[in-house]
Amino acid sequence: MRITLLGPCTVQQGRTLTVLRPSGRTNLLVLLLVQHDRVVPARQLAEELWDGDPPVHAINDLHAHVSRARRYLREWDPSDSASLRLHTAFPGYRLTGNGLLLDLEEFAQLFVLSRSENSGTAEAAARQALALWQGRSFEGLRPGPVLGGIQKRLEEEKSQVRLRLTDLLLEQGRHAEAVPDLSELVTRHPLDERYHRRLIIAYHRSGRPAAALEAYHRARQTLIENLGMEPSPELRACLQNILDEGKRD
Known part of the structure; x- marks a missing residue:
């Protein structure tokens, strides 16, 4: 399963491509995907869902959002080949899956390689990192405060890679x-x-x-x-x- 977030948000499983539509459950799942295999605190998810101002009963309402998100995951992977699972894990939730290809993770690895002292390695990594971007991160969604902060960081990292590439060109x-x-x-x-x-x-x-x-x-x-x-x-x-x-x- 390949998931793209550096541009239009899509999920590709085999020949089926799903374009993620803006909604609370989408934001919840994207936030869990960005930090997949790690526990995301319920408080952070509530901040995202209620735009920084969660109601008193937010944690209870969050359970309903999570239930809907679990059903949505089954639409992404009807054959269960990726074994996507949304677990309850104190103090929040954790998303796991097998064989997930996430463009964000590829970018993070290439970002590190682009800092290499070997100019050939650095240039190749920088070009590959930039090629992953197909628009603005989380394009088509309506990021709340948490995803908005992540979006800002990603855009800054993209600018750093572009700056690194231009520095390499100038040095050569x-x-x-x-x-x-x-x-x-x-x-x-x-x-x-x-x-x-x-x-x-x-x-x-x-x-x-x-x-x-x-x-x-x-x-x-x-x-x-x-x-x-x-x-x-x-x-x-x-x-x-x-x-x-x-x-x-």
Whole structure:
């Protein structure tokens, strides 16, 4: 059974593909899947189901949600080949199964490999990790506060992998290859100087000084308008390097 959560949430068992629809039971099962084989406290599940404000009788109501979730699991795996089981385990519940292929777990393993000191290993792992993403994590669902926090962490880890990949390209002198990813990262994170600085460097070292200067001025304008502050010394040093090289030419 393969379950994807880094994009549209789907369950594939054999030739049958089930697209998960937004509902309380779906959020409950996804939260259990993210932490499968581990006990998820009932309090955490209640926080997710009732959007951070569970009622006094939430724990009792949670039992009804769990019963519905157990029936839903049987729809995913009617032949019981994956042996999906939702266990009651103090102080909450635990989801187990055989042969589960979860894209989140693959991403976590590749995330670690992308930090390897071996540039070939790191680049291959980073590219494989990014290829797992087919959109925004938990796409199509309505994450509550707990899944929302996990979603935010996953998106940050994805950005870290993209940053690692662009750093590898820059270190290898493949500056032009790094520009598209860095341009998108700047668009997604306009107030993060890490991406601006690398984009300026990539433009400069790929023989596009005018584009590098334009990228610097856009960054400066964004920082002033949104944060009321000038670029950092590191970002200003990028500008100075471009100007100094222009004088030598």
